[in-house]
Amino acid sequence: MTRLILRLWRERFPDLSAWEAAERIANVHQRYTAAAWLHHRDLDTPPDEPTAALLWQILKMDLRFPNSRRRIFEILTTADRDALY
Numbered sequence: 023m024t025r026l027i028l029r030l031w032r033e034r035f036p037d038l039s040a041w042e043a044a045e046r047i048a049n050v051h052q053r054y055t056a057a058a059w060l061h062h063r064d065l066d067t068p069p070d071e072p073t074a075a076l077l078w079q080i081l082k083m084d085l086r087f088p089n090s091r092r093r094i095f096e097i098l099t100t101a102d103r104d105a106l107y
Contacts, residue, residue: 023087026080027097034073044095051077051087 030050031043038046054077058069063082068075080087088094 023080023083023085024097024101026076027088027094028101030073030076031098034076040098041091041095044091044098047094048089048091055081055087 027047030047031038031040035043035046050073054074058074059077059081062069062074062078065078068078088097
């Protein structure tokens with residue numbers, strides 16, 4: 023899951039600081055789970071929209087997504103962002 027959260031930052035919000043990206047990721051996760059996930063959770067392939075596709079992959083893992091901006095920030099700042107590629 024950490025790798026996918028880092029991908030969200032790098033691919034969807036590359037110009038934001040880690041703190042700003044953590045807030046944005048928390049917000050898009052909350053909106054996605056409240057609306058689109060209800061329609062996407064039974065899909066066999068991710069949706070076409072890139073942010074939704076990454077969130078879909080994370081939620082399909084059935085792991086607990088970090089629910090605070092601070093925890094997401096910790097993930098973003100303790101992992102090597104550029105090691106993904």
